[in-house]
Amino acid sequence: MSTMSNSTTGELFCPLLQTMQEHSLNNNTKANLVVVCIHGLFSCLGILENAIVLWVIGFRLRRRTVASVWVLNLAMSDFLATLTLPLFTSYLYFSHSWELGNPLCKTQASIYFLNMFVSAFLLAAISLDRLLMVVKPVWSQNHRSVGGAWKVCVLGWLFAAINTLPYLLFRSVTKKRDGRNLCYHNFGLILSSQATLERDCKVRQAATAISKLFLAFLFPLVVIAASYMQIGVSLRNRDKRRKQSATRLTDALIVSNKNEASETAKTPTSTKNIFLKPVTSGPALTLTPTTFSPTTPTEPKQGQLSQSFTKMVTFVIAAFALCWAPYHIFCMIEVSAQYWDNLYIVEVGLPLATTIAFLNPVLNPILYAFSCPHFCVRIRQSLGAVFDGLVEEGGGLLMMPGRGIRAHIRRKSSRDVSLGTPGTPGGSDSPCKRPDIQPPFPLSLTSDGHKGNDMEKAKEEEEEEEEMQNGT
Template identity: 20%
Template sequence: MGLNLTLAKLPDSELHSNSSQGWGWNSTARSEFDSIVLPALYLIIFVASLLLNGLAVWIFFHIHNKTSFILYLKNIVVADLLMTLTFPFRIVHDAGLGSWVLKPILCRYTSVLFYANMYTSIVFLGLISIDRYLKVVKPFGDSRMYSVAFTKGLSICVWVTMALLALPNVILTNVQPTQDNMHECMRLKSPLGRQWHTAVVYINSCLFVTVLVILIGCYIAISRYIHKSSRQFISQSSRKRKHNQSIRVVVAVFFTCFLPYHLCRIPFTFAHLDRLLDESAHKLLYYGKEMTLFLSACNVCLDPIIYFFMCKSFSRRLFKKSNIRTRSESIRSLQSVRRSEVRIYYDYTDV
C-alpha cells in the first residue's frame, strides 16, 4: 500500500523488492490511482460492509446454533468484520493522511490480518460446500459430521491454524523502521520472517486451489445427484434443487471475488515470470493486481448475499424484523383471506 510498487502493496505473494527493479512508470496517473481511486473504492466497501455485516450480526444474534451450516455462516461474518476493520488503515495511508508511523503498523498488523481473514473466509466457503454436499447426496451418513459439536470443533481448528500461520508474520516483522526501509514491508522482516512469509504464500495458494477443487467437485456431484433423482422423487427433488441453487451462489461469489486475484498474482508468486515482463506489462499487471485484490475485498459485501439466499432462518428473520412478508407467507395469507371470503359468502347465503 502506498505510492511505490513495493512489497507493502503486495504483502501476500511478492518475495522480491520491486522498487529496486528500476521500473520507470512512476507517473502522475499512477499516483492518482493509488492516492485517490483506491482509497475511494475501499471507503465505499468499508461503509457498505459495516452496514451489511452489522445487520448480519444483529440477525444471527437472534438465530440459535441449530445446524452446522448456520455455524459456518457465523464464522464467515466474524472473518468479514475483522477484515473490514483493516480498511481504514489502508485508506488513511494510501490517501496520504497518516504519518510515517502508520506504515510499520500496516506491515506488521493490518496486512497480516487482512490476508489471514480472507483465507479464513475461503476455507469456510469450502466447508459450506462440503456441508451442502453431505446434506443432499449423503443425508444419512455419519451423524457426527452433522453435529453442532463437531462443527464447533472444526471451526476452532480453522481459526487456530490460520492464527498460527499469521502470528509469526507479526512477530518476525521486528526490524526497526527507518527512512530507508519503511517503504517496503519485507525490509522490516527478519531473515526468518522472510522465509516464513514465503512458506505462508505457498500454503495459502494451496488452500485456495484445494477449496476451488472442492467447490467445483461438490457442485458437479450435487447437480448429477439431483438430475438422477428428479425423475423418481419429484417432491424431494424440488427441495434439493434449492440446495443446488444455493451452492451456485457460493460458487459465483467465490469465482467473482477470489479467482481473478489468484490468477493475476501468478507472475508475482513465480518471480522468474515476473522478471520476463517489460515495463508496460508490469504496469498493466500492477493495475490488474490492485483491482483484483479489491474484488477479493468486496467479498465482505457479497457474503451477506449467501446468508440471504442459503439460510432460511436468516431471510425469515430479516423479513420479520423489517415487517416484509416472504413470497410463501404472502401466498398463505392470500389463501387464508380467500377461504375467509368463501366462508362469509356461504354464511350469508344460508341466512
C-alpha cells in the same frame, strides 16, 4: 541484485524490497482521490452489511442449525476483513504511504490473510457437508449436528491462524527513497544473515506464495468442484431409480386392477355390483400411487430450502473465485519478478488485485440476502425474515415472525368465503356455529368480552406462522 541493510538499525532488506524502495509510483492525485472515495464507500457498506448479518444470524434466530453456523462464521470472517478496509483506505489517501505505524500494518495484513484462509476452508467444508447430505443421508441425519459444525469451524480458524503466522512475523513498515512508507512483507527480518539473505528471501517468498495459491485457492476449489460434481451424479442416479420404481409400481397397479376386474366378472351380478363400486369410483386407483409418490407434502418444503442454500453457496463460491484469482496471479508474477524484470507490473497490478479481493467480504452479505427465497416479500416483513429461509432446516427460526402481505390477503379471502358459505368447514370451527353445541350466549359477549376475538387472533397468528414456515 546486491543486498543491503539499514545503516542505522542494521535491518536487512530482501533484494525485491530494495527495488521497491527506489520506485516512485502512483503520483496521480486525482486518480488516487477517486480510488479513495470508492474504498471509503466500500468500507462503510461492508462494515454495515456484515454487522447486520452477524446480528440477524447471531441473535435473531430461535434455533441454531448447521447452515446458520456456516453462514455465521463466514460473516465473522468478512466482518473482521471489512474492519480493516478503513486502514487500507487511509493508505490510499496518503498517496500509497502507510502512516499508521508498524502494529497496525501487521494487524491489517494478518486479518486480510486470515479472512482469505478461513473463507476458503469454510466454503470447502460447506461443499463437503452438502455432499454428505446427498450421498449419506442416513449417516448425516444421525451424526450431523450444530456442535460438530462448530468444531469444524474452530478447526478452520486454527488452520487459518497457523497459515497467517508468517505474514504477521514478516510484515513491517519500510521507508522508501521518496519519503513514503511501504507496508509490505520483508522475509529477511527473522533468522537471516547477510550471507544467506538472498536465498532466504527467495525461498520464503516462493513458499508463502505457493502455499497461498494451493491452500487458500486451488485445493478448496478442487474440493468444491468435486463435491458438486458428485452431488450432480448422485441426484441424477437417484432420479433415475425413482422413475424406475414409479414405473414398476404403476405396472403392478395395472396388473392388480386387471386381476380384480377378471375376478369380479366371475361373481354373481348382485355381488359384482357391490364389489365394483370402490374399483370404478377412482380413489382406490389414485390414492395408492399418491401414498408411494416421492413428492410428499413435506418434501417440497425441504427441497426448496435446500435449493436456496445451495444457490447461495454457489454464488458465494463464484464470488470468492473471481475476487481472489487476480491476487494469486499477481503473487505468482511477483515470485517470478526475482528472475525476470517485471516488477513494475507487480507494483501497479498487485494493489488493484488487493482491492478486488477486498470486494469479496462486501459482496457476500448481498449474496446471502438475494439468495433467500421471496426476498422482496420478506424484506418488507422484517429484517430477520430475510435470512429465515436461507439457514432454516425445517421449521421457523425467527423469534418474532413478521406478518406477510400475501398471507394476510389469503387469510382474509378464505375468511370471507367461510363466513359467506353456510355449512363450510371454516365456518363451523367456532363452537357457536356447531349444531350439537349451543352455548347459552355468544362467546363474544362473555364476562371478559374478548374470548371470541382472542380465539380468532390466535388462529390468525397460527396461520401467519405456518405461512412463514412455508416460505410464502
